[in-house]
Amino acid sequence: MKAGVQTQLDVTLAPAALRGASLTRALHAEWTKLRTVSGPAWLLLGVATLTIAVSVAAIGANHCPLNLTCPVDTTKLSLTGVQLGQAVVAILAVLMVSNEYSTGMIRATLAAMPNRPVVFAAKAILLVGLVLIAGAVGVFGSVLAGHLILPSHGFTAARGFHPVWLSYGPTVRAAGGSVLYLALVALMSFGVAVIVRDSAVAVGAALALLYVFPIALAFVGNVHWQHRLERWTPTIAGLTIQDTTGLKSLAITPWAGLCVLALWAGAAIVAGAVVFRFRDA
Amino acid sequence: MTTPAISVPRPDAGFGDGPGHGGFGGLLRAEWTKFRSVRGWVIGMIVAALLTIFLGVFVAANASVGCQINGGPPKSGKACLPYVPHGPGGEVxxxxxxxxxxxxxxxxxxxxxxxxxxxxxxxxxxGPVPAGNGxxxxxxxxxxxxxxxxxxxxxxxxxxxxxxxxxxxxxxxxxxxxxxxxxxxxxxxxxxxxxxxxxxxxxxxxxxxxxxxxxxxxxxxxxxxxxxxxxxxxxxxxxxxxxxxxxxxxxxxxxxxxxxxxxxxxxxxxxxxxxxxxxxxxxxxxxxxxxxxxxxxxxxxxxxxxxxxxxxxxxxxxxxxxxxxxxxxxxxxVTPGPGGGLPTVTIEQTLVGAFVGLIAIVVVAAMFFTSEYRRGLIRTTLAATPRRGAVLAAKALVIAAVAFVTGLIAAVISIAVGVPKLENQGQVLLTAPVLTEVRVIVGTAAMVALVAVVAVCLGAILRRSAIAITAAVLLVVMPFLLTVLNVVPASVGDWLLRLTPAAGLAIEQSIPRYSQVSTVISPIQGSYPLTPYAGFGVLCLWAAGAVALALVMLRRRDA
Structure with a gap:
């Protein structure tokens, strides 16, 4: 990692004064930092493959025998892998920040580019772009798996199941929304990581945000609290974007649910940006 | 909680011989000193206990589902409770x-x-039961x-x-x-x-x-x-x-x-x-x-x-x-689950918070090892004690002990505060004998300790705290989540709770399964596919496997 950065410093130090193209340059710098180490590439590969692997496992485990009616949301089932893929997204987002702090490279970065909002924006934009690509691959692979496997497991069009494919509107919304969901999870984790800086604490906090609320929901019997959890927590509300059946019984509509996650991500990003701007590196 | 400064006891300070000469006892003291002198880690453990208690009591206080008896007005709390007989052994x-x-x-x-x-x-x-007697x-x-x-x-x-x-x-x-x-x-x-x-x-x-x-x-x-x-x-x-x-x-x-x-x-x-x-x-x-x-x-x-x-x-x-x-x-x-027709709650439902506490403890446990790599302290540690197995064992023991005590305190308070709240939820509280209650509490603490051991070993294997923490959390949380959310069918979920580290949660089951009662497996309601000690044994095997792998990696690799 250090070797790649050292050469980069020479390139970025001189033109830092040219303010006009600073975001482009910051993006280029961040991109160089990312692509010259192997970690991010492996994690992006992990996002795609783990998402697909868990989706395929969940699809493979569900059957609809001929004599039963199956109240299964086949699209949501096909997108199960997002539940695990989001954890890898969180690691990627956290490491993108904390690696710079743990090696002290953040000081070099900020010396080269003193315009902190630009550095912050460049990191966030790059992260979102990469997660959108890896997430799209993972989500598309999951949809493809559902499309290929589910009919042979009894979920056929003849029995009233919509095909899990991009020709069906709600599936497009669920699949596209899942990619956006992963990007928002990345932003939320990124904000947390900037605030916390330490990779271990940041990843713990990010995982807690992702997984604690669904577990709490499983145990809370009080309907008022169930309703609140379903409407206002990042993962439960956000993942309603995957629902294509029983929309009327949802506590929040799919797009509104994704907006709730966007609010969480936005809050984390704003807090992170403010802290990043005014805190000593 | 930024990068923690780690103080290493000097061999000649504090305890006579020092870790290099004092054998395993000295090594334990050295690791304990490393742990307690990092304020962030101590705070992490306190946070773990507080989160466990908070979520457990919150869930216990909001477990009520309410009821409507014979078409009357909706009721909640104790008004929902039917008459519940107790057997000669005190069980419901x-x-x-x-x-x-x-x-x-x-x-x-x-x-x-x-x-x-x-x-x-x-x-x-x-589908549902037809109305009336027909x-x-x-x-x-x-x-x-x-x-x-x-x-x-x-x-x-x-x-x-x-x-x-x-x-x-x-x-x-x-x-x-x-x-x-x-x-x-x-x-x-x-x-x-x-x-x-x-x-x-x-x-x-x-x-x-x-x-x-x-x-x-x-x-x-x-x-x-x-x-x-x-x-x-x-x-x-x-x-x-x-x-x-x-x-x-x-x-x-x-x-x-x-x-x-x-x-x-x-x-x-x-x-x-x-x-x-x-x-x-x-x-x-x-x-x-x-x-x-x-x-x-x-x-x-x-x-x-x-x-x-x-x-x-x-x-x-x-x-x-x-x-x-x-x-x-x-x-x-009466056993937990829907079979009996009674809405039931069990004392271990106050221990849900252990999931959150677990994340905090895993964070600290993984850092306990990975921070040595980040600061290069591992070279000092291994120079002082060239026996790498002993270093790993000392670290695992110290973090296990700390996690055990944290888990124990959190579980005792969760049960003491949460169970009285559960009694007012309009569901039948399936009480357990005192000895079972002790097993549930101590078992929860031991489960947390074993997960901490897995985390510290993953830290040694992976050296990167973010990845080690995620792996440790997902090993326990993901199988449980996939099962309780019914993402996988019950048959697959049962196997997940038999084979993954999440099997260890069975140690919290307070009401035994009886062969003469048909039980529906439902971890939320307190029935697991494995018996408490068998499930705990599975987690022990995972911890042992993690220790073995960490040992091999530590010995093979340069520090």
Whole structure:
């Protein structure tokens, strides 16, 4: 990692004064930092493959025998892998920040580019772009798996199941929304990581945000609290974007649910940006 | 909580010999000093305990589902609670059956021939239970029971011993709700009758079975301490709820309907101090033929009146020496899950917070190793103690001990504060004996400690705290989450809870599974596929595997 950065410093130090193209340059710098180490590439590969692997496992485990009616949301089932893929997204987002702090490279970065909002924006934009690509691959692979496997497991069009494919509107919304969901999870984790800086604490906090609320929901019997959890927590509300059946019984509509996650991500990003701007590196 | 500064005790400071010379004890002290001198880690452990307690108590205080009894106004809290009998052992029991009985004073015996056992159950193939009494179709549930019983009194929950034929489990001798001994296998019919006998001699009840009334085999001999001189003896029939579970992606549904069993008895013979040929029919706990109120709920007082007589069927008829007895309900301990028809909560539901606490503890445990790599301290550590296995063992022991104490404190407070709140949730709190409660609390602490060991080893293997933490958290949380969210079907979920580290959660199960009660596996409600210690053993194996792998990696790699 250090070797790649050292050469980069020479390139970025001189033109830092040219303010006009600073975001482009910051993006280029961040991109160089990312692509010259192997970690991010492996994690992006992990996002795609783990998402697909868990989706395929969940699809493979569900059957609809001929004599039963199956109240299964086949699209949501096909997108199960997002539940695990989001954890890898969180690691990627956290490491993108904390690696710079743990090696002290953040000081070099900020010396080269003193315009902190630009550095912050460049990191966030790059992260979102990469997660959108890896997430799209993972989500598309999951949809493809559902499309290929589910009919042979009894979920056929003849029995009233919509095909899990991009020709069906709600599936497009669920699949596209899942990619956006992963990007928002990345932003939320990124904000947390900037605030916390330490990779271990940041990843713990990010995982807690992702997984604690669904577990709490499983145990809370009080309907008022169930309703609140379903409407206002990042993962439960956000993942309603995957629902294509029983929309009327949802506590929040799919797009509104994704907006709730966007609010969480936005809050984390704003807090992170403010802290990043005014805190000593 | 930024990069923690780690202070290493100098070999000549504090404790004489120092880690290099003081053997394993010194090494332990060195690691303990490293741990306690990083303020962030100590705070992390306190945060873990606080999060555990907060979430556990929050869930306990909001577990109520509310209820509506017989179309009345919606209620919540204790107003929802039906009368719940407790067995002689103190456990919550179902005690509903139809009993044709007479008093027996002193020693004596009862012998009968069971010539048939038939049943009816709700028709659940079309979905939920049809309203009213209609919809019963022929069908015998596996734990439908008909037989003979010696019972302290007709009060629900009183001591008893019984010999019975069952729908699918052959002849059984059962006593005091939790006891169950298998007798002759096979189903009963007119062509293959079963002869049953119970004898009382003091506090000892002996059960026998026979296929022909001549050749008898002893099934069991049990002691019922404190039986009064006069007990009730007679014939009974009962049949537990018929449950159809359907777990499909994203949700599980349990269709529950009543069932009833009819036993045909003849060759009834009493010896000893029985009054003779005068029999009384009692629907204990409303256990007459399946009718409007579901058995177990709304059965009323400790001893119900005559059965409600669903479908106009008489609970008991007598033609000469042949008795036909029809009943519904169950004589069994109440177990968690939907099978009993009662909304139940268990004490371990106050320990849900352990999931959050676990994340904080895993963070600290992984950092306990990875921070050595980040600061290069590992080279100093290994220079001081070249035995790498000992270093790993010392680290694992220290973090396990700290996690254990944290988990113990959190579990004790969660249970102490949460359980009283659970009692007001309108669900039947399945209490556990004190020793079980101790096992649940200590087991939770030990589970947390083992996960910490897994995390510290993953830290040694992966060296990157973010990846180690995610791996440790996902190993425990992901299988549980996939199971409780019904993302995978129940059969797959059961295997996840058998094979993954999440199996260790079974140590929290406070109510045992009984072979004589059909249980639906439901981790949320406190029933796991493995027994508590087997599940804990699986987690132990994972921890041992993590230690072994970490040891190999530590020895092979340069620090």
């Amino acid at each position: 029991v179902t005690d509903s059956f139809y009993f044709v009985h007479q008093p027996l004073t002193g020693n004596g015996s009862i012998t009968v021939r069971v010539a048939g056992l038939t049943g009816k159950r709700a028709d659940l193939s079309g 919809g019963l179709v022929p069908g015998l549930v596996a734990w439908a029971k008909a037989g003979i019983m010696i019972k302290q009194s007709t009060h629900q929950g009183s001591a008893y011993a019984a010999m019975m034929v069952t729908g699918g489990h052959g002849v059984r001798m059962q006593y005091n709700f939790t006891g169950d001994i298998a007798g002759m296998p096979g189903a009963v019919s007119a062509a293959h009758p079963r002869w049953l006998r119970l004898t009382r001699a003091g506090d000892t009840i002996t059960g026998y079975d026979s296929a022909d009334g001549t050749h008898w085999a002893q099934v069991g001999k049990i002691g019922l301490s404190g039986l009064p001189a006069t007990v009730q003896v007679g014939m009974f029939a009962t049949s537990p709820n018929y449950v159809v579970s359907q777990n499909s992606f994203g949700g599980s549904s349990n269709n529950i309907g009543p069932s009833q069993a009819t036993g045909v008895f003849d060759h009834v013979r009493l010896t000893g101090g029985a009054s003779g040929d005068t029999w009384t029919g009692t629907a204990v706990g409303g256990g007459g033929p399946a009718g409007a109120p579901p058995p177990g709920i709304g059965g009323g007082g400790p001893s119900g009146g005559p059965g409600p007589g669903g479908q106009g069927q008489a609970p008991y008829t007598r033609a000469g020496g042949t008795f036909t007895v029809t009943g519904s309900g169950d004589i069994a301990p």
